[in-house]
Amino acid sequence: MNISLSVVSVWVLPLVIAITFHEAAHGFVAHRLGDDTAWQLGRVSFNPLKHIDPFGTLILPAMLLFAHSPFLFGYAKPVPVNFRKLNHPRLDMVWVALAGPVTNIILATAAALAFHALPLVPADAAKWTADNLKNAFLINIVLAIFNMMPIPPLDGGRVAVGLLPRPLALPLARLEPYGMLILIGLLILLPVIGRQVGLNLDVISTILRTLTGYVINALLLITGNT
Numbered sequence: 001m002n003i004s005l006s007v008v009s010v011w012v013l014p015l016v017i018a019i020t021f022h023e024a025a026h027g028f029v030a031h032r033l034g035d036d037t038a039w040q041l042g043r044v045s046f047n048p049l050k051h052i053d054p055f056g057t058l059i060l061p062a063m064l065l066f067a068h069s070p071f072l073f074g075y076a077k078p079v080p081v082n083f084r085k086l087n088h089p090r091l092d093m094v095w096v097a098l099a100g101p102v103t104n105i106i107l108a109t110a111a112a113l114a115f116h117a118l119p120l121v122p123a124d125a126a127k128w129t130a131d132n133l134k135n136a137f138l139i140n141i142v143l144a145i146f147n148m149m150p151i152p153p154l155d156g157g158r159v160a161v162g163l164l165p166r167p168l169a170l171p172l173a174r175l176e177p178y179g180m181l182i183l184i185g186l187l188i189l190l191p192v193i194g195r196q197v198g199l200n201l202d203v204i205s206t207i208l209r210t211l212t213g214y215v216i217n218a219l220l221l222i223t224g225n226t
Helices: 005-032 054-066 089-120 123-147 155-163 166-173 176-197 203-222
Strands: none
Touching (some): 005 054, 005 089, 005 123, 089 123, 089 155, 089 203, 123 203, 155 166, 176 203
């Protein structure tokens, strides 16, 4: 438990920025496409205080960090979107949903490019800056990939509902109230059950890790960090 404030900051700071920009992007695109709900509530903002959920953004990541968890996860208050107000509700829902993950990929790319400027950072701040950039790169990619899982209310679920034919989209949309329970079952309970019966049922995490690896390698190549 000898985790310093510096160590906490290089995880919490990138996570707060990633979540804040993710949620603000949803609200901004919704506003541009006709729904001013988030705009009226002041949620189209880069002020983290507008988006922070006390438990999901601060307490949960801190608990995972102090517990030496192999992963760090958090979430913000979802930006309210009234899809019926959008100019073209079904198609525009896709653009609003994509805005968050796309923003995270842009942030990850910016963090990777910023590595090239590290020689300009004073020596006593170089390690802290490098750790922040590394974690920002990883956190934004993980957040983007995780949110693109095709399960409502995740962004990927909203994209799938907007693109699938109605006979398939409607049943998927009805899963939204149970989405978090489904995620807990797939990511936590299923692997635990698998270990009890001697099977590897951690399929979803394996897929997510594989996709994350592909995106990491692609961005490193594009930004000249290979």
